[in-house]
Amino acid sequence: MLGLATGSVCLVTCTPIYLPYLLSEERRLIKSIGVVAEISVGRFFSYIAFGAIAGYVGANISQINRTIFTSIAYVLLSVYLILNAVRARQHDKKCHISKFANITKSAFILGILTGISFCPAFLIALSKAVNLGGVVSGMMLFLGFFAGTTLYLIPIAFIGLLSRIQIMKKIGQVASLVIAAWFIFSGIRGLIQLNKQHSYAEIQLKGNERLVDVFAPDQQIIILSSDEDAEYFMSLQDSFKLRNKQHVLFLQNNAESADSLLKYEKSIVFYDKGIDDEKFKSLLHNFDVFYIEKKYPISRMLTFLNKFTFKTETTLQWDFKEK
Numbered sequence: 001m002l003g004l005a006t007g008s009v010c011l012v013t014c015t016p017i018y019l020p021y022l023l024s025e026e027r028r029l030i031k032s033i034g035v036v037a038e039i040s041v042g043r044f045f046s047y048i049a050f051g052a053i054a055g056y057v058g059a060n061i062s063q064i065n066r067t068i069f070t071s072i073a074y075v076l077l078s079v080y081l082i083l084n085a086v087r088a089r090q091h092d093k094k095c096h097i098s099k100f101a102n103i104t105k106s107a108f109i110l111g112i113l114t115g116i117s118f119c120p121a122f123l124i125a126l127s128k129a130v131n132l133g134g135v136v137s138g139m140m141l142f143l144g145f146f147a148g149t150t151l152y153l154i155p156i157a158f159i160g161l162l163s164r165i166q167i168m169k170k171i172g173q174v175a176s177l178v179i180a181a182w183f184i185f186s187g188i189r190g191l192i193q194l195n196k197q198h199s200y201a202e203i204q205l206k207g208n209e210r211l212v213d214v215f216a217p218d219q220q221i222i223i224l225s226s227d228e229d230a231e232y233f234m235s236l237q238d239s240f241k242l243r244n245k246q247h248v249l250f251l252q253n254n255a256e257s258a259d260s261l262l263k264y265e266k267s268i269v270f271y272d273k274g275i276d277d278e279k280f281k282s283l284l285h286n287f288d289v290f291y292i293e294k295k296y297p298i299s300r301m302l303t304f305l306n307k308f309t310f311k312t313e314t315t316l317q318w319d320f321k322e323k
Helices: 002-023 030-057 063-092 101-105 107-115 120-130 135-164 166-202 230-241 255-261 276-284 298-307
Strands: 210-212 221-225 248-252 268-271 288-292 310-312 317-320
Touching: 002 030, 002 063, 002 166, 030 107, 030 135, 063 107, 063 166, 063 310, 101 166, 107 317, 120 135, 135 276, 135 288, 221 230, 221 255, 230 248, 276 317
Parallel strands: 221 248, 221 268, 268 288, 288 317
Antiparallel strands: 210 310
């Protein structure tokens, strides 16, 4: 059911990769179905492996590890797509094809590479496997996830029939190169950001200075919401849980929540500016706080927090508000 529910996301994510691959050289329907099946087998092995790992460790993979996997997968995907476009073009010209480029004949490798890219649907499945605990449970969940999402990829085989039209082959080869350029850019950018995150540890701190990193693996995050804006802040909670499932707490504006806040030290608080409660405000001086104006774009906030780490001598007080 999880695979069926999120399969449309997989289709949107993977079609720009699989379609140019299928169009880049002429294939009959049975051959296109075989290629999709081979891709699916590659995805199957990746999913089963991650399901086993997630079930075994029983804790979510950190944002840094996800960045490593995804960035390396993107770079390898770009190399794969470029080699495939070169191989298909050389094949059309009946030219010699290097043995290295010939690896792109294996759609199985393409399936493995797309299977280790951390798309939103994959992250949901990974989090559920973590919560189940146990190698077998994790593998069984990903087996079901694989089956559900694969149903969405079957129609791509029929679109591959367009490869028999000469101009479509050319379009597929060009599209492979364009998409490869995007993936290599995304992969290198991710690795650069990862290197910056590691460099934070090398920052020289003086006196009482410390670093505040929202996406640190063990960072406790508390979200304080008014009743009126609960839906918005629950969406913010979901976004944080994709990065740090075990350490995100959602509280609404009431006396019980204020008492709960006292139990958490060294937490980062995301505070709804719509809350006008002096009891909360007096407690916030003990925490690093991000004050959020009503309906501030969540994607913009996450992009900013992913890019920057804060150095401070006191508790951090930061406003997210429209200019």
